[in-house]
Amino acid sequence: MDTTAMLANLQVGTAIMLIGMGVVFSFLVVMIWVMNISAVVIKKLNEIFPEAIPQPTKSKKKQKTQNDDELVAVAIAAAVARANNAA
Numbered sequence: 001m002d003t004t005a006m007l008a009n010l011q012v013g014t015a016i017m018l019i020g021m022g023v024v025f026s027f028l029v030v031m032i033w034v035m036n037i038s039a040v041v042i043k044k045l046n047e048i049f050p051e052a053i054p055q056p057t058k059s060k061k062k063q064k065t066q067n068d069d070e071l072v073a074v075a076i077a078a079a080v081a082r083a084n085n086a087a
């Protein structure tokens with residue numbers, strides 16, 4: 001392959017790469033601007049239309065009939081007993 005053709009291909013490749021990087025950089029800059037503008041707009045809208053804060057309701061506490069730790073201990077004991085019987 002001729003060196004001039006290789007040099008031309010290298011120049012074209014570099015130009016395409018720089019154009020692509022410029023497009024990506026431009027997109028990222030525009031995206032950051034849009035995000036900053038939307039943050040300002042949302043803050044203003046939140047001042048105009050604040051969200052209602054839900055009031056906590058009084059609920060009865062759930063009465064436990066048995067401790068969870070006891071249930072876990074029973075399950076472990078049953079598994080160990082079954083493993084010992086299988087062996």
